[in-house]
Amino acid sequence: MIETGLLNSQTATEKPDAETARRLEALALSYQRICVVGLGYVGLPTALLFAMNGYAVQGVDVSERVLDNIAQSRVGEVYPELGGWWAEVKDKASFSASRQAEPADVFLITVPTPVHTMEKTCDLSMVRTATESILPVIRKNNLVILESTVPPGTTRRLLKPLIEEHTGLKVGEDIFLCFSPERVLPGNTTHELIYNHRVIGGTTPAAAILGKALLGRVMKGDLFITDDVTAEFCKLAENTYRDVNIALANELSILADEYGVPMAEARELINMHPRVNLLKPGIGVGGHCIAVDPWFFVEASPINTRLIATSRKVNDRMPDYTVQKILRELKGIVKPRICLVGLSYKPDVGDTRESPAMRIVELLQEQGLDVVTYDPLLEEYQGQTLLDAADGADYLGILVNHTVVQQMLDSSRQEIENVMRTPMIRVF
Numbered sequence: 001m002i003e004t005g006l007l008n009s010q011t012a013t014e015k016p017d018a019e020t021a022r023r024l025e026a027l028a029l030s031y032q033r034i035c036v037v038g039l040g041y042v043g044l045p046t047a048l049l050f051a052m053n054g055y056a057v058q059g060v061d062v063s064e065r066v067l068d069n070i071a072q073s074r075v076g077e078v079y080p081e082l083g084g085w086w087a088e089v090k091d092k093a094s095f096s097a098s099r100q101a102e103p104a105d106v107f108l109i110t111v112p113t114p115v116h117t118m119e120k121t122c123d124l125s126m127v128r129t130a131t132e133s134i135l136p137v138i139r140k141n142n143l144v145i146l147e148s149t150v151p152p153g154t155t156r157r158l159l160k161p162l163i164e165e166h167t168g169l170k171v172g173e174d175i176f177l178c179f180s181p182e183r184v185l186p187g188n189t190t191h192e193l194i195y196n197h198r199v200i201g202g203t204t205p206a207a208a209i210l211g212k213a214l215l216g217r218v219m220k221g222d223l224f225i226t227d228d229v230t231a232e233f234c235k236l237a238e239n240t241y242r243d244v245n246i247a248l249a250n251e252l253s254i255l256a257d258e259y260g261v262p263m264a265e266a267r268e269l270i271n272m273h274p275r276v277n278l279l280k281p282g283i284g285v286g287g288h289c290i291a292v293d294p295w296f297f298v299e300a301s302p303i304n305t306r307l308i309a310t311s312r313k314v315n316d317r318m319p320d321y322t323v324q325k326i327l328r329e330l331k332g333i334v335k336p337r338i339c340l341v342g343l344s345y346k347p348d349v350g351d352t353r354e355s356p357a358m359r360i361v362e363l364l365q366e367q368g369l370d371v372v373t374y375d376p377l378l379e380e381y382q383g384q385t386l387l388d389a390a391d392g393a394d395y396l397g398i399l400v401n402h403t404v405v406q407q408m409l410d411s412s413r414q415e416i417e418n419v420m421r422t423p424m425i426r427v428f
């Protein structure tokens with residue numbers, strides 16, 4: 001049993017009396033100043049969304065690069081999907097970014113929560129420092145919402161005591177504290193941030209109601225309230241669901257290879273079953289969420305997470321398996337030149353965190369092989385084409401098939417084959 005000292009969801013969703021409900025509604029309406037701590041994939045669009053809706057927003061980040069990108073108005077270059085929102089906000093006084101948090105009505109915390117590489121345990125240090133950074137400016141009646149993905153229990157075990165011990169304010173009486181996880185899909189953030197359904201977990205019923213009232217002013221999806229631990233649990237469960245299902249698809253694709261069965265065709269046939277939806281197998285799972293978050297469950301309860309831990313291992317093994325596959329296909333070619341395309345962790349994003357494609361490149365280079373790489377979505381390859389990258393190669397492996405890469409391949413396949421030494425092309 002994982003001890004969380006639960007406030008159960010019934011308690012958290014209890015209806016307040018009419019007077020309390022009116023007071024909370026009035027408080028939510030009075031909120032004008034929002035401080036967003038951590039201006040990355042989640043924090044920056046969230047900050048811009050509030051700013052577009054008339055709130056006075058201060059973004060806080062510890063990274064000079066992030067602050068500089070904002071000061072130099074490079075948001076649209078760094079996050080192409082945010083270009084439109086940035087254009088709306090940049091000339092208004094409603095958004096500013098700096099290193100130090102200033103007093104506000106609401107604080108949103110959106111900093112990273114990676115795993116320690118070797119131990120596979122959650123690194124909460126940035127959540128802790130981000131929380132500490134707002135303590136000097138927190139005031140009575142403020143609302144604090146943690147959005148970073150965290151192990152269940154973190155909001156009440158880490159944030160609540162930090163706030164209470166350092167400010168003398170009591171969570172539940174003076175300060176409202178929630179956990180509300182983000183579900184956006186990078187590449188579709190601007191739509192999903194507004195329209196996704198969302199869970200808001202309060203450390204008290206009033207906090208959940210207040211969180212819902214605030215987020216409901218800028219978000220149009222359905223907002224469901226519960227307690228903080230349930231909300232934290234749901235977020236981990238969602239990403240674990242994805243990871244386990246991808247692992248099943250990957251394991252079946254390995255079996256299909258062993259049987260000599262074409263997996264793409266088999267998958268189409270399998271999914272004709274009315275109650276089966278087998279996901280697409282791939283070269284592994286990357287990014288800062290699905291490849292990371294299931295470990296938080298494993299850390300908390302190693303004995304009861306055998307399926308989750310095994311799935312993580314199955315997915316982590318896929319780059320290795322892909323390398324073996326590439327080497328088999330290259331058998332007989334002396335000193336092959338391998339061109340690998342698509343280095344991000346998934347199609348149509350330029351984010352390489354935990355990328356299985358990068359791991360594949362590393363593994364092949366460790367074996368002393370001649371590997372050329374290309375990814376049109378990464379800054380360092382700007383100005384190059386797929387044709388340049390494939391020139392003289394014996395193998396063109398499309399590891400991550402960005403739409404733009406598929407377009408290049410469709411329009412210039414013959415030319416690409418002509419410049420290759422051996423015209424072997426595989427799309428993974």
Ligand SMILES: NC(=O)c1ccc[n+]([C@@H]2O[C@H](COP(=O)([O-])OP(=O)(O)OC[C@H]3O[C@@H](n4cnc5c(N)ncnc54)[C@H](O)[C@@H]3O)[C@@H](O)[C@H]2O)c1
Pocket residue numbers: 037038039040041042043060061062063066110111112113126129130133147148149150181182183184185186288289
């Ligand atoms: N990216 C997604 O699609 C996504 C989706 C759902 C949930 N999440 C979760 O949201 C959280 C944030 O993820 P992200 O992708 O936005 O991360 P990110 O790395 O893109 O951005 C986080 C930002 O926080 C800043 N930061 C770190 N410590 C700080 C501190 N003490 N004070 C101020 N700023 C600080 C970093 O400099 C960085 O700019 C993570 O817990 C992640 O798991 C992310």
